[in-house]
Amino acid sequence: MSGILYEVxxxxxxxxxxxxxxxxxxxxxxxxxxxxxxxxxxGLDALxxxxxxxxxxxxxxxxxxxxxxxxxxxxxxxxxxYAYQANRIIDAFIPEVNVEFGVIGANITGGTSAVGKFLExxxxxxxxxxxxxxxxxxxxxxxxxxYEQPFENGTFEGAKETVYVVRTRYNG
Amino acid sequence: MSKKFDTVAQLSAKGTVEGxxxxxxxxxxxxxxxxxxxxxxxxxxxxxxxxxxxxxNKQFQSLLFKYAGKPNSAEGEFDRDYKIYASLDNVQxxxxxxxxxxxxxxxxxxxxxxxLAMLAExxxxxxxxxxxxxxxxxxxxxxxxMGDRDKHTAxxxxxKTNKPIxxxxxxxxxxxxxxxxxxxxxxxxxxxxxxxxxxxxxLYTLVVEKFxxxxxxxxxxxxxxxxxxxxxxxxxxLKACSVxxxxxxxxxxxxxxxxxxxxxxxxxxxxxxxxxxTTLGYMDRFNTYQVVGFETTSNYDRSAVGLAENRIYGFPxxxxxxxxxxxxxxxxxxxxxxxxNEDLSARISFKRQLGVDLVTTQKxxxxxxx
Numbered sequence: 406m407s408g409i410l411y412e413v414x415x416x417x418x419x420x421x422x423x424x425x426x427x428x429x430x431x432x433x434x435x436x437x438x439x440x441x442x443x444x445x446x447x448g449l450d451a452l453x454x455x456x457x458x459x460x461x462x463x464x465x466x467x468x469x470x471x472x473x474x475x476x477x478x479x480x481x482x483x484x485x486x487y488a489y490q491a492n493r494i495i496d497a498f499i500p501e502v503n504v505e506f507g508v509i510g511a512n513i514t515g516g517t518s519a520v521g522k523f524l525e526x527x528x529x530x531x532x533x534x535x536x537x538x539x540x541x542x543x544x545x546x547x548x549x550x551x552y553e554q555p556f557e558n559g560t561f562e563g564a565k566e567t568v569y570v571v572r573t574r575y576n577g
Numbered sequence: 578m579s580k581k582f583d584t585v586a587q588l589s590a591k592g593t594v595e596g597x598x599x600x601x602x603x604x605x606x607x608x609x610x611x612x613x614x615x616x617x618x619x620x621x622x623x624x625x626x627x628x629x630x631x632x633x634n635k636q637f638q639s640l641l642f643k644y645a646g647k648p649n650s651a652e653g654e655f656d657r658d659y660k661i662y663a664s665l666d667n668v669q670x671x672x673x674x675x676x677x678x679x680x681x682x683x684x685x686x687x688x689x690x691x692x693l694a695m696l697a698e699x700x701x702x703x704x705x706x707x708x709x710x711x712x713x714x715x716x717x718x719x720x721x722x723m724g725d726r727d728k729h730t731a732x733x734x735x736x737k738t739n740k741p742i743x744x745x746x747x748x749x750x751x752x753x754x755x756x757x758x759x760x761x762x763x764x765x766x767x768x769x770x771x772x773x774x775x776x777x778x779x780l781y782t783l784v785v786e787k788f789x790x791x792x793x794x795x796x797x798x799x800x801x802x803x804x805x806x807x808x809x810x811x812x813x814x815l816k817a818c819s820v821x822x823x824x825x826x827x828x829x830x831x832x833x834x835x836x837x838x839x840x841x842x843x844x845x846x847x848x849x850x851x852x853x854x855t856t857l858g859y860m861d862r863f864n865t866y867q868v869v870g871f872e873t874t875s876n877y878d879r880s881a882v883g884l885a886e887n888r889i890y891g892f893p894x895x896x897x898x899x900x901x902x903x904x905x906x907x908x909x910x911x912x913x914x915x916x917x918n919e920d921l922s923a924r925i926s927f928k929r930q931l932g933v934d935l936v937t938t939q940k941x942x943x944x945x946x947x
Contacts (some may be wrong), residue, residue, distance in 0.1 A: 413731040482711060483738040505730060550731075557712045559740040559936035561795050570731065 407432030407488045408532075410467050411507030411554075411568055420498040423463050425450035429531070431495055432488040433467030434508040436526040436533065436544065439499070452495060455526035455544075460576070462526055462544045463497035464506060465489070483556070485511065485566075500573040505549070507568045508533070518569050522548050539574060546571035692872035695829075695892075697784045697933075698899040708742045708904035710936045715823070740936050742904045747779055748928025772927050775877055782882050783933045784901050791935040792890060792943050800891075803945035808841040811889075811944055812864060818891040818942035826942070828863060829892035831884040832870040835859035837946050838889060867894075891942030900937045906930025 410433035423439050426449060431437070438459050440451035455462055471479045471487040479486060489495050500506065508524070510516040514532045518524060524533035524546045539545045550570040558564045700708060714735040723729055749772060757763035795801055799817040802810050819825045828838060836859050840846050852861035861868055869892070873883035884890075893900075910927040 411732075411734065415728050415730050415732070480709060481739055484736060554734070554736060555714055555716060556736050556738050557714050557938050558738060559710065559712050559934070559938075561791060561935070561937070561939075561941060562797070563938070 406485045406511045408434040408512030409484050409487075409509050410434040410464060411509075411570070412466075413507045413568075413570055414505030416501075416504045417498055417506060420500055420504060423450055423452075423497050423499065424448070424494055425452040425497075426492050426494055427452040427454070428491050429454065430488050430491055431465050431531065432511075433465055433484075434506075434512040435465045435531045436462035437465060437495070437497055439463050439497075449494060452497070454529055454531060457528040458542075459526075460542060460544065461499065463499045465495050465497045468493075468495075485509075485556070500546075502573050502575050504573045505570055507570045509554075509566045509568055513569070517567070518548050520548050520551060523574070524548065524569070524571055539576070541576065543576055545574045545576045547574050693781055693784055694899075695869075695871075696788055696899060697901040697903050699903045699905060701905050702907075704907035704909075704930065706906055708744070708902075708932060710740050710742070710902055712738050712740060712936065712938060715938045740934075742902060742932040742934045742936070744904050744906045744930045744932035746928045747776070747931050748926055749775060750924060750926040752922055752924045754922040768925075772925075776927065776929055778874070778877055778882070780903065780931065780933075781874060782876060783931065784903060785882055785884070787901055787933050787935060789885065789888075792888075792941055795941065795943055797940075800940060800942045801944070803947075805947045806837040806839075806889075806944065808864070811838075814942040814944065815866060815891045818893070818940050821940040822893040824893065824895045825866065826891040827894045828866050828868045828889060829871060829884075830889035831873065831886050832858050833886045834884070834889050834946060835868060835870055838863050838868060887946040889944045889946065893939040893941070898937065898939075900935060900939060900941070902934060902936040904930075904932035906932075 425437075425439065426443070427437065436455050437452045438455055438461075440453055443449045443451055452463070467484055468487045468489045472490055472493070473479050474490060476490075481487075510518075512533055513524060514527065514530065514534050518533075518535035523536045523539050525536055525540055525543050527534040533546070535548075539547075548569045549572045551567050552570070553565040554568045556564045556566055702708060714737070716735070718733050718735075721729070751768055751772065753763040753768065800814055800821075802814055815826060815828070828835070830838075836853075838860060839853075840848060850860055850862070853859060857870060859868060859870060871884045873881050876882045907930045909929070910925065912923055912925050
C-alpha cells in the first residue's frame with residue numbers, strides 16, 4: 406500500500422512547484438529534497454530522499470498516470486496503489502509555513518499519529534516520523550485535524566483510512 | 578433376427594399407458610416378423626445382455642470397418658473393432674459438447690427460477706479471465722458554513738476502489754460405457770441434463786452460503802438486533818438500512834422465519850391478512866414494508882438449501898446492482914483419455930470456473946430470532 410497526498414489545503418496551488426526524478430519508487434505525500442537541475446534535462450531537478458540536516462522538503466503529488474514495474478498502466482483505481490516507478494518524472498510542491506495538506510497512515514512510520522504530534526521526515530526514509538515535540542532546524546508538520554476517509558471495499562462494513570491533516574510549522 | 582424393440586422398452590419403463598402402447602407395438606412387430614414371408618422365418622426371443630451387445634456389434638459391423646478403413650473380415654474379428662468406432666474423435670467429444678452447450682443454456686433460466694436473481698448478478702468470461710469490480714463511494718459531500726470571499730481550507734474527495742474475484746474450478750465426473758448407451762440402459766441425454774442442473778444447484782448453494790456468511794459478519798449495531806421479535810426495534814433497523822441505501826428495503830427471509838413478523842399486541846394481531854393463512858404463510862406487507870419469502874430448493878442430496886429459519890433481513894431492492902457477484906469463467910467438458918478398456922467406458926468430466934463474492938455498497942439489516 407502506498408501513501409496518498411490529500412490536497413485539502415487551499416494554499417497548495419500558490420506554492421512553488423518542482424519536477425524531477427529519483428531512482429526510487431515514490432508515492433503521494435513523500436518528502437523529497439530538491440537538488441540541482443539535471444544535466445541532461447535542465448528543466449527537471451535531481452531529487453533525493455531526506456538526509457539529516459536538511460531544512461526544506463518538497464512533498465510529492467499523487468501519481469496521475471501510474472505504471473507498473475514493466476511500464477504498463479496499472480489496473481487498479483484505488484489510489485493507495487498508485488506510485489511513480491523509479492526514474493519517472495515526479496511532480497512535487499514546496500510547502501511554506503501554514504500550508505496544509507493531508508497524508509494517510511501509510512505515509513507515517515508506525516502507521517498512526519494523532520492531533521498535536523509533529524510529522525517530520527527521517528533520514529533516508531520515505532515516511533514521516535511522528536514525534537511528540539518539534540525538532541529544531543528540521544521541516545516540521547503539525548497534525549491539526551484527522552478525519553475518516555471511506556474506501557469502500559465491497560463488503561457490508563466498508564473500510565476507512567484516517568487522513569492526518571498537517572500544517573507546515575516554522576522550524577527555526 | 579433379433580427383437581428390435583428392446584431399446585424402446587427401456588425408454589418407457591414405468592407408465593402404464595406408455596407401457597401398454599409399447600407392448601402393443603411389440604406384439605404387432607412380432608406378428609409381422611413372425612409371419613413366414615418369402616421363406617424367412619423370424620425367431621423372437623428375449624435376449625440376454627451379452628446377446629444384445631453382440632447383436633449390436635453385428636449391426637454396426639460394416640460401419641465400423643468402413644470408418645476403420647479395413648476390408649470386411651471374418652466374423653470373429655469384430656469383437657475388437659467396435660473400439661475403433663468408440664475411439665473416433667467425434668464420438669468421444671459428442672458427450673462433452675452436449676454438456677457444455679446444455680449448461681450454458683440452462684444456467685440463466687434455472688438460476689433465475691430459483692430466486693437467485695434477487696441476490697446475484699452473473700458475469701461471464703473466458704478461461705482464466707480476471708474479474709475486477711469497480712466500487713464507487715455512494716455517500717454525499719458535507720456542506721458547511723463559509724465566509725463571503727473565502728474558500729474552505731479543506732477540500733473533500735471521494736475515493737474509488739476496485740475488488741477482484743478469484744475463480745476456481747468446480748466439477749463432477751460421471752461414467753458410462755458404449756454398450757449401455759447403445760442398448761438403452763444408459764440415457765446420455767438424461768445424464769447430461771443432470772450434470773448441468775447439478776452444476777446450477779452448486780452455484781445456487783455457493784451464492785446462498787456466501788450471503789449467509791457475509792450477513793452474519795455484520796457488526797453495526799444500528800443494523801442488527803436479536804432476541805424475540807420486537808416490532809419497534811425491527812422498524813428502527815429497517816429505517817437505518819433504507820436510508821443508508823437510499824431506497825426502501827424489503828423484509829426478506831425464509832418462509833418459516835417470516836411467521837414471527839407480526840404485530841406486537843394481541844389486539845393488533847387481528848390485522849393479520851389473508852396472505853398469512855391462505856396464500857403465503859406470512860404477512861405479505863408489514864408496516865408498509867413488502868415481505869418477500871426466499872425460495873427453498875433441494876441440494877444434490879435432496880436436503881434443503883435456503884436461508885436460515887431463525888433470521889430475517891432488511892434487504893435492498895430497486896437498485897441496479899445486486900449484492901453477490903458471480904464470476905463464471907470457462908465451461909469445459911471432456912472425456913478421460915485414459916479410459917479405453919474393454920467395455921469402452923466413457924468417463925466424462927465437466928468443470929466450470931466459478932467465483933462468488935460479496936461486492937456491494939448496499940447495507941443489509943439482520944434480526945436473529947430467538
